[in-house]
Amino acid sequence: MDKNAKEIRVRFCDFDQGHVFKFWEILSEDERVRLLQQTKNINLEYLSKIIHSVLHEQRPNQDLLAGIQPAKFIKFPNSEADWQQCRDVAHVGEQKIREGKVAIFTVAGGHSTRLGCTVPKGMVPITPIKKKSLFQIFAEKILAAEKKYEHQFHWIILTSDKTHNETIEFFGKNNSFGIENIHFIKQGLMPAVDFDGKIIMEARDRIAMHPNGHGGALTALGQSGMLTMLENAGIDTVSYFQVDNPLVRCVDPYLIGAHVKNQSQITSRMVKKLYPEERVGLFCENNGKMRVIEYSDLPGEYAMARTPTGELQYCAGNTAIHVFDVQFIKRFNGDDIQSEIPYHMARKIIPTIDNLGEPHLPDTPNGIKLEMFIFDAFPFADRSVIVESKRGEVFSPLKNSDGMDSLKTCKQDQLRLFAHWLLQAGADIPTDATGLPPFDIEVSPMFADNEKDFMKKWAKLENKPAIGPGQYVE
Numbered sequence: 362m363d364k365n366a367k368e369i370r371v372r373f374c375d376f377d378q379g380h381v382f383k384f385w386e387i388l389s390e391d392e393r394v395r396l397l398q399q400t401k402n403i404n405l406e407y408l409s410k411i412i413h414s415v416l417h418e419q420r421p422n423q424d425l426l427a428g429i430q431p432a433k434f435i436k437f438p439n440s441e442a443d444w445q446q447c448r449d450v451a452h453v454g455e456q457k458i459r460e461g462k463v464a465i466f467t468v469a470g471g472h473s474t475r476l477g478c479t480v481p482k483g484m485v486p487i488t489p490i491k492k493k494s495l496f497q498i499f500a501e502k503i504l505a506a507e508k509k510y511e512h513q514f515h516w517i518i519l520t521s522d523k524t525h526n527e528t529i530e531f532f533g534k535n536n537s538f539g540i541e542n543i544h545f546i547k548q549g550l551m552p553a554v555d556f557d558g559k560i561i562m563e564a565r566d567r568i569a570m571h572p573n574g575h576g577g578a579l580t581a582l583g584q585s586g587m588l589t590m591l592e593n594a595g596i597d598t599v600s601y602f603q604v605d606n607p608l609v610r611c612v613d614p615y616l617i618g619a620h621v622k623n624q625s626q627i628t629s630r631m632v633k634k635l636y637p638e639e640r641v642g643l644f645c646e647n648n649g650k651m652r653v654i655e656y657s658d659l660p661g662e663y664a665m666a667r668t669p670t671g672e673l674q675y676c677a678g679n680t681a682i683h684v685f686d687v688q689f690i691k692r693f694n695g696d697d698i699q700s701e702i703p704y705h706m707a708r709k710i711i712p713t714i715d716n717l718g719e720p721h722l723p724d725t726p727n728g729i730k731l732e733m734f735i736f737d738a739f740p741f742a743d744r745s746v747i748v749e750s751k752r753g754e755v756f757s758p759l760k761n762s763d764g765m766d767s768l769k770t771c772k773q774d775q776l777r778l779f780a781h782w783l784l785q786a787g788a789d790i791p792t793d794a795t796g797l798p799p800f801d802i803e804v805s806p807m808f809a810d811n812e813k814d815f816m817k818k819w820a821k822l823e824n825k826p827a828i829g830p831g832q833y834v835e
Contacts, residue, residue: 453617476761517544643656705731779804
């Protein structure tokens with residue numbers, strides 16, 4: 362170890378990061394091993410380039426917005442001809458699914474601290490009656506799709522250092538909810554740095570590390586060997602979604618069909634922005650390429666701009682539901698794109714140590730977390746497609762403990778969706794002006810996870826239940 366340790370220490374000094382080993386002489390053997398394990402996994406050339414970029418080369422917003430136009434998208438159908446075209450596109454997607462060409466990818470590295478919980482977000486109970494977790498909802502949707510399409514899917518779940526072991530233990534206790542081909546991979550980590558670009562130490566023997574952002578999801582597929590596994594299995598399409606959306610269709614034949622028909626490399630679902638100040642990223646176009654602008658980066662005049670008919674010009678809200686071409690993900694993992702993907706900096710209060718190596722928690726931000734955003738890869742796609750959806754059918758994000766995008770709104774959106782299905786199927790259920798029923802009901806994904814399948818199954822029931830408080834349809 363001595364020779365290896367010396368080489369690593371010299372290398373860190375060469376990159377002006379020698380302070381990482383400031384307390385080396387007084388560390389125990391175990392502490393030295395722990396620190397070396399961290400440092401040997403850090404690509405200093407890459408880190409130095411990123412630090413220089415975020416500290417000295419960040420472009421002002423006006424440059425980022427140069428040439429930006431509202432995104433073009435496939436509009437939600439409003440005529441029978443439109444619906445027939447949708448059915449034709451969905452049929453193409455179903456063919457792709459039945460051929461075993463599609464895998465499922467869930468990004469689940471986040472904790473539920475903003476919800477007042479202490480578990481990984483995927484473990485949060487969220488359904489109205491059975492209190493199923495997000496993970497269980499997705500598993501049941503996948504099982505239903507496996508039965509429908511007579512094919513077992515590969516389900517890849519991206520965790521983080523903070524959620525990995527707990528997530529695996531949770532699935533173990535629940536026998537993976539019956540899913541056979543499930544894979545857990547960990548999100549990559551980046552060192553936190555101070556405002557001078559120096560790596561921050563959170564202990565004498567430990568660098569302050571943090572997840573590298575949702576853009577790291579695609580690199581994690583490559584680094585984990587999952588891309589090779591997918592290619593060997595003949596899979597060329599990945600259905601991607603984040604863990605915080607109980608309404609998502611894990612296997613969406615229409616979205617996959619649009620992806621195939623348009624020979625797209627990235628295909629995304631959008632919902633129309635509700636109001637100018639809504640905190641949602643927006644799909645835009647720049648020189649014919651798709652990109653996403655964060656709500657915080659969009660100037661007020663853009664956010665408020667309206668069309669002659671009164672609609673918001675920049676209306677295409679990002680749902681974080683995408684379909685990726687495997688070959689594009691492979692390209693993303695190569696040097697030609699990786700070297701061009703920007704990192705973003707978030708100023709944070711980062712626990713650290715003082716000059717004596719004692720723990721110290723600053724009162725104000727003392728450093729930068731470096732993150733990649735997955736949508737920064739979008740402009741590199743040769744062809745991309747955006748599909749409009751109704752918000753209440755596919756999108757109800759869980760972000761906050763109260764207010765918008767909270768446990769309460771997620772539950773209400775599920776209730777509205779279940780009530781809508783029942784009404785369309787001819788059932789008698791009261792609702793208010795927003796479509797919300799006055800009592801809790803729940804439809805199991807194993808019964809149906811979309812209106813079309815629900816109506817078919819409901820019609821076949823010989824003894825249809827009277828819908829009332831606490832009704833669970835399975």
